[in-house]
Amino acid sequence: MRVFTSVDELEQAVGTEVGASEWLTVTQDRVDLFADATDDHQWIHVDVERAAAGPFGAPIAHGYLTLSLLPSFARQIFRVEARMAVNYGLNKVRFPAPVAVGSSIRAVVRLLEVTRVGEAVQVVSSTTVEIRGGTKPAVVAETVGRFYL
Secondary structure (H helix, E strand, O other), rough: EEOOOOOOHHHOOOOOOEOOOOOOEEEEHHHHHHHHHHHHHHHHHHOOOHOOOOOOOOEEHHHHHHHHHHHHHHHHHEEEOOEEEEEEEEEEEEOOOOOOOEEEEEEEEEEEEEEEOOEEEEEEEEEEEOOOOOOOEEEEEEEEEEEOO
């Protein structure tokens, strides 16, 4: 894990890959819990038998489930020493490839921009969620966080 202790360190890291998270196996239980939490029970996610005969050959994780894992992945990759951090939003999100249940995924973070905004430092990152053995990423997202130093 990379730890940033100053704005200068963050600024020096712009344009670089900060690191990668550990691999996480996506289980049917996790998909089912997300379906319950979001009331999205589409068969491609939760009906194992029907999904096996469907277009992906297996149930797949919700794209938003994969996206929701970004904060957890980011905590494994880097930390900014700050009194408070908040998710400020997303500039762009794409889901190029489905994540089949049983697949393993991880995130890779690259810092794109660091800007001082009042008491905060705004950090824009590109996060790519890779699928182990896959040719396309599951998620490519430009995230925006604010760190209050």
